[in-house]
Amino acid sequence: MHRISEQMRDNMKSKMGIHISHDYCKGCSLCVSFCPKKVLDVSQELTRMGVYPPFPRHPEKCTGCMICQNICPDFAIYVEEIKETAHPV
Numbered sequence: 001m002h003r004i005s006e007q008m009r010d011n012m013k014s015k016m017g018i019h020i021s022h023d024y025c026k027g028c029s030l031c032v033s034f035c036p037k038k039v040l041d042v043s044q045e046l047t048r049m050g051v052y053p054p055f056p057r058h059p060e061k062c063t064g065c066m067i068c069q070n071i072c073p074d075f076a077i078y079v080e081e082i083k084e085t086a087h088p089v
């Protein structure tokens with residue numbers, strides 16, 4: 001059986017990856033408004049679709065609650081957990 005050791009677990013950091021599709025986003029900002037941690041903000045740059053998309057201004061604050069992903073009417077944002085090894089063992 002493979003078990004992760006306490007030390008290995010301590011060395012594993014997880015962070016959230018927030019992905020926004022500029023092809024699908026219509027710039028409604030629902031995700032920005034409903035994020036409970038105020039992770040997202042509205043970009044000042046137009047996409048080629050002519051909208052101001054969200055971007056993760058404070059990605060380190062993301063808890064992975066998925067509210068933004070679930071509330072988006074256009075399936076334009078998704079969140080994934082990224083495991084990282086802080087110190088290779």
Ligand code: SF4
Pocket residue numbers: 020024025026027028029030031032053054071072073074075076077
């Ligand atoms: S909720 Fe979806 S469509 Fe609206 S701004 Fe956010 S990513 Fe774009």
Ligand code: SF4
Pocket residue numbers: 016018034035036037038039040061062063064065066067068069079
């Ligand atoms: S997953 Fe939750 S905390 Fe992270 S950006 Fe989306 S709404 Fe905000």
